[in-house]
Every structure is written in C-alpha cells, then in structure tokens.
Amino acid sequence: MTKQEKHQLQLAACEIRKGIIDATHAAKSGHPGGSLGATEIFTALYFKEMNIDPQNPKMEDRDRFVLSKGHCAPGLYSTLANRGFFAVEDLLTLRHIGSHLQGHPNMQLTPGVDMSTGSLGQGVSAAAGMALGAKTTGKTNRVYTLLGDGEIEEGQCWEAFMFAAHYKLDNLCVIIDVNGLQIDGPTAKVMNAEPIDKKMAAFGFNVLRINGNSFEELEAAFASARATKGMPTCLVADTTKGRCVSFMENQAGWHGKAPNDDERLAALAELNTLQQQLEGEANG
Amino acid sequence: MAEEIKKIATRESYGAALVELGHQHDNLVVLDADLAEATKTLLFAKQFPARFFDCGIAEGNMMSVAAGLSTCGLVPFASTFAMFAAGRAFEQVRNSIGYPQLNVKIGATHGGISVGEDGASHQCNEDFALMRSIPGMTVICPADDVEARAAVKAAYAHQGPVYLRFGRLALPVFHKQEGYQFTIGKGETLQDGTDLTIIATGLMAYEALKASEALAAEGISARVINMPTIKPLDTELVLKAAEETGRILTAEEHSVIGGLGEAVCATLAENTPVPVLRVGINDEWGHSGPAAQLLKDFGLSAENLVVKAKELLKK
Numbered sequence: 001m002t003k004q005e006k007h008q009l010q011l012a013a014c015e016i017r018k019g020i021i022d023a024t025h026a027a028k029s030g031h032p033g034g035s036l037g038a039t040e041i042f043t044a045l046y047f048k049e050m051n052i053d054p055q056n057p058k059m060e061d062r063d064r065f066v067l068s069k070g071h072c073a074p075g076l077y078s079t080l081a082n083r084g085f086f087a088v089e090d091l092l093t094l095r096h097i098g099s100h101l102q103g104h105p106n107m108q109l110t111p112g113v114d115m116s117t118g119s120l121g122q123g124v125s126a127a128a129g130m131a132l133g134a135k136t137t138g139k140t141n142r143v144y145t146l147l148g149d150g151e152i153e154e155g156q157c158w159e160a161f162m163f164a165a166h167y168k169l170d171n172l173c174v175i176i177d178v179n180g181l182q183i184d185g186p187t188a189k190v191m192n193a194e195p196i197d198k199k200m201a202a203f204g205f206n207v208l209r210i211n212g213n214s215f216e217e218l219e220a221a222f223a224s225a226r227a228t229k230g231m232p233t234c235l236v237a238d239t240t241k242g243r244c245v246s247f248m249e250n251q252a253g254w255h256g257k258a259p260n261d262d263e264r265l266a267a268l269a270e271l272n273t274l275q276q277q278l279e280g281e282a283n284g
Numbered sequence: 285m286a287e288e289i290k291k292i293a294t295r296e297s298y299g300a301a302l303v304e305l306g307h308q309h310d311n312l313v314v315l316d317a318d319l320a321e322a323t324k325t326l327l328f329a330k331q332f333p334a335r336f337f338d339c340g341i342a343e344g345n346m347m348s349v350a351a352g353l354s355t356c357g358l359v360p361f362a363s364t365f366a367m368f369a370a371g372r373a374f375e376q377v378r379n380s381i382g383y384p385q386l387n388v389k390i391g392a393t394h395g396g397i398s399v400g401e402d403g404a405s406h407q408c409n410e411d412f413a414l415m416r417s418i419p420g421m422t423v424i425c426p427a428d429d430v431e432a433r434a435a436v437k438a439a440y441a442h443q444g445p446v447y448l449r450f451g452r453l454a455l456p457v458f459h460k461q462e463g464y465q466f467t468i469g470k471g472e473t474l475q476d477g478t479d480l481t482i483i484a485t486g487l488m489a490y491e492a493l494k495a496s497e498a499l500a501a502e503g504i505s506a507r508v509i510n511m512p513t514i515k516p517l518d519t520e521l522v523l524k525a526a527e528e529t530g531r532i533l534t535a536e537e538h539s540v541i542g543g544l545g546e547a548v549c550a551t552l553a554e555n556t557p558v559p560v561l562r563v564g565i566n567d568e569w570g571h572s573g574p575a576a577q578l579l580k581d582f583g584l585s586a587e588n589l590v591v592k593a594k595e596l597l598k599k
Contacts, residue, residue, distance in 0.1 A: 064355075107355075107384050115355065116384040119375060122348045126380055129352020129360075132337065136313065137356055156376075159345035167337070 019078030035075030068123025121154030150182030165204030212237025297432035299324025347376035370411035396537035413542025427489035430459035434466035477507030495589035
C-alpha cells in the first residue's frame with residue numbers, strides 16, 4: 001500500500017465516520033459504536049478490496065458483502081453513500097418513514113446492499129450460500145461477511161462455519177470484528193468466545209488475527225485470503241468500538257445509542273480535526 | 285369410487301418431481317439436513333450430485349444458505365421435516381427468505397400427525413399457522429401424488445418463497461394425471477353439492493370425498509372443495525360455497541388454530557358469515573402410534589366428517 005493510497009483510505013474513513021455520526025444523530029437511534037469501530041474494514045473493502053460498481057450495484061460478477069452484524073448498518077450505509085451508491089444526504093433519512101435506509105439492511109431497498117440482515121447469525125450463512133452459489137455457477141467473485149464478536153454467541157454462526165469449511169469455500173472471507181463489547185458489557189464477561197482464532201482454526205479456516213483498524217494489516221490479510229485455496233479465511237480483527245470519537249471509544253453504552261446535538265458537534269469536531277491533520281500530513 | 289386405488293406418499297412425489305425438474309433446469313439446487321432418504325431428495329442427489337448440498341443437522345443454517353444461493357440466480361429447494369423447516373428454522377425462513385422476498389422453495393415433509401410412531405415431537409401441526417403469518421409466503425399442501433408433483437413444478441415456476449408441505453403416509457391417488465392442471469391459489473371443486481361444503485386440504489381431501497359419498501347415501505348433498513393452497517386462499521371459491529350451500533366444514537391435518545379452518549373463518553366472517561365447523565387437531569399433543577390409528581383417533585377421518593357434517597346441519 002502506497003502512502004498516498006493509505007492517506008486516501010484514511011480520509012474516506014473520516015468522511016464515513018462523520019456520516020455515521022450524522023445519520024444516527026438524525027435518526028435519534030441506531031448503532032454508532034460498532035459502526036465506528038468497523039469503519040476501516042468497510043473502507044478497505046469498498047474503496048480497495050472488492051470488485052464493485054456503484055453505478056451498477058447488481059453487476060453480476062461483483063464481489064458480495066454481507067453485514068452479518070446488521071445493526072452496524074450506519075457504517076455500511078455511510079460507506080456505500082461515500083462510495084457513490086447513493087447520495088450522502090440520504091444518510092440523514094436513516095430510520096425515517098419512507099427512507100430506503102432501514103434500521104437494519106434491506107437488500108430490496110438500498111442500492112449496494114447484497115443481503116437483508118439484522119437477526120444475528122443469519123448473514124454469515126447467507127454469505128456461505130453466496131460463496132457456494134458462485135462456485136456452483138462457475139463464477140470467480142468473492143464473498144465477504146462481517147460478524148461481531150458478540151454475534152458469534154449465536155449457534156448458527158458455528159453451523160455456518162462448519163458448512164463453509166466442509167464445502168471448502170475459499171472464495172469466502174469471514175471477518176469477525178472483535179471490539180470486546182456487547183450490549184450487556186464486555187464479551188469476556190457476558191459470554192466469553194475467546195480464543196476465537198483457535199476456535200476458527202479448529203473449524204477449518206485459514207485464520208489471521210489482525211488489527212482491524214489498520215489498513216496495512218487488512219490489505220495483507222485480504223491478500224492472504226485470496227491466495228488461500230481449499231479453505232475459507234477468517235480474519236479475527238481486533239478493533240476499538242467507537243474509534244476516533246474519544247468519548248465513545250470502548251464504551252458499551254455507545255453500542256445502540258445516538259449522539260444528541262452536543263455530542264454530535266463534539267464528535268464532528270474531533271473528526272474534523274483528524275481530517276485536517278491528515279490533510280496537513282499530506283501537504284506537508 | 286374405485287375399490288383398489290394406488291397409494292403414494294407425497295414426499296415420494298416431491299423427490300420424483302425434483303428429479304424431473306432437475307433434468308429441465310440447471311439452476312435448480314436441492315439442500316437437505318441429513319434426512320435425504322426420508323424426504324426423498326436422495327433421488328435428486330443421486331442424479332445431480334453437484335447440485336445437491338447436504339447441510340448436516342443444521343436447519344437454521346440451511347435456510348439462510350438457501351437464501352444466499354437464491355441471490356446467485358439459483359432456485360434452491362431446502363428440505364427437511366416440517367417440524368424443523370417451519371418450526372426450528374421459523375426465524376431464518378422469516379428473516380433470511382421471507383423479508384428479502386427471495387426465491388427459495390421449502391420442501392417440508394413429514395407434516396402433521398400421520399408421521400405416526402415418532403410421536404408428538406415430530407408431528408408438526410403448526411406449520412400452516414407459522415408459514416401463513418409470513419408476508420408474501422405461499423403455503424401449499426397437496427392431497428395426492430398428481431397434485432404434489434404439479435405443485436412442485438408450480439412452486440419452481442413461481443417467483444418468490446413457497447412452503448410446500450408433504451406427508452410421510454402413502455395416500456390414495458385420486459386425481460387423474462391426464463389433463464390435470466395446478467394453479468397456485470386456486471381451489472378445486474371435487475364434488476358438487478347444495479346442503480353444505482367440506483373444504484379440505486392435504487390428506488383430508490380424499491376423506492372429504494368419502495364423507496360426501498356416505499352423506500349422499502343418507503340424502504345429504506355435500507360439496508367437496510380441495511384447497512391445496514392455504515395461502516393465498518381461494519376466497520372466491522370459499523365465498524361462493526358459503527353463498528350457495530350456507531354451511532362450511534373445514535378439514536385439515538393441522539391444528540384448528542391458525543390453519544385452513546381459521547383462514548376460511550376469517551374470510552367468511554368478513555364477507556359472508558355462515559355456520560362453520562372445523563375438523564383438525566384440537567389444540568392438543570399427538571402421541572406415538574400407527575398413522576392410520578392416529579388419524580382415526582384424532583378425528584381426521586371420513587367417518588368423523590360425516591358426524592360433523594350432520595352436527596353442522598343442525599346449527
């Protein structure tokens with residue numbers, strides 16, 4: 001990854017984060033914490049890794065993305081909007097009557113959304129179905145899916161993991177966003193799923209444990225996934241929930257709570273400062 | 285009515301129809317959850333191994349996988365027992381298949397109490413209720429082999445989710461193959477009549493025919509409507525029967541709660557209220573035993589329909 005490439009991704013991530021703040025603020029509900037934590041993952045996928053066309057969201061041979069942790073819809077929506085699938089202004093209609101931006105992703109309504117999700121554990125199965133479908137129909141596209149570390153408490157995830165390994169879905173890349181927090185508190189206290197990497201290896205995955213907020217590590221991991229044949233890949237991606245908004249970072253309370261007017265301004269101020277720093281670095 | 289009538293279980297029809305469709309359509313794929321021999325998808329698996337996916341004993345995953353497959357232009361038939369298709373995997377069917385309106389067909393075998401010896405844990409008498417409640421879901425329960433094979437083909441041709449309920453028990457094949465047409469959402473008048481109408485689905489259709497014959501011998505003219513599509517219900521045919529015969533008896537191998545009987549009642553209550561009786565499983569658990577005995581004991585028989593018809597005529 002060139003310095004310039006990384007810089008572009010960082011700036012895109014800043015815009016996406018601002019969109020998350022604005023969307024959840026306008027909705028007065030929604031899930032900013034996990035969305036902010038997964039922003040580098042969204043950005044890396046949609047601005048670099050995936051073969052997609054915002055002008056042709058249903059392009060037949062496109063790579064697919066399934067947001068299995070569907071509650072992070074604000075993150076996906078802001079990414080799609082900033083990538084050009086629809087107008088950034090639409091983000092302010094999140095969760096409103098008549099909006100194509102439902103509380104959880106709806107593939108029938110939103111351009112670029114490949115699967116309706118929200119009920120945890122189901123998206124990863126659908127992604128496995130898409131990967132199997134690609135193989136069955138002789139396509140070479142890849143399928144990515146993002147799960148939460150809380151989500152994998154759902155038994156269906158493990159059914160899907162067994163299935164993906166059994167059918168040698170090497171075109172499937174499962175990303176588990178490990179931010180360590182869920183609604184009732186730290187995942188380690190609520191229902192400890194660690195060691196996730198060892199479990200995924202035992203389930204037959206090519207496993208990479210990475211910093212999910214690092215573009216360099218994400219790029220290398222996606223390359224490893226693409227190069228791995230005969231087994232699916234799992235990126236166990238450690239992230240910081242609420243990242244880049246200091247008062248939201250590592251706070252379970254920001255899982256499903258929208259910022260109020262003051263909090264929005266404070267968050268945007270931090271993100272604008274970050275953006276100026278990045279722009280300064282590039283110019284300097 | 286013929287004395288010796290051929291009997292075939294509708295799950296056999298399902299397996300045979302899948303093979304036939306498999307030859308015609310490359311995009312048809314079949315999934316099962318470790319029950320391929322019982323659901324008869326094994327017939328398809330043997331002929332088209334590359335298009336058959338055993339999901340193991342994981343029905344929830346199977347339904348969501350089927351959803352994913354359908355987004356690739358494939359037409360998946362996801363198969364397991366009704367208990368696990370409509371029951372265990374209800375939420376996957378609702379959220380992964382129903383909500384995104386995906387083109388997935390659910391082939392649910394071993395529906396109803398005629399599962400027999402396996403007992404109440406496997407006797408799914410709630411699947412119509414569960415599946416009917418999902419917006420956009422088509423629910424079909426064929427009455428015999430001819431209807432079942434035609435229903436599978438109609439389900440393939442239909443764009444959108446379809447729940448097909450088949451049985452374990454061999455059933456009399458009373459439809460003639462020649463010239464037979466199946467249309468989703470259309471009921472079929474098997475016997476005309478003027479005193480009352482029996483509206484039946486699945487294995488109760490043939491029982492209704494037998495009941496009509498017995499009633500005729502006593503001078504009672506019972507119309508018989510076979511209603512393979514539970515949803516969308518052929519309300520036109522139901523209302524016409526109510527207007528013309530004034531009394532409706534429903535018959536289904538399903539709980540009286542939430543199935544054909546309630547669907548018919550809702551239509552009648554809102555349009556043409558007439559006296560109704562419902563024959564079905566009366567909000568109670570089944571138990572182990574031979575299917576024929578269970579059907580008799582739970583009132584799912586021509587004999588009980590005769591009794592209920594007479595009761596209805598007194599209302």
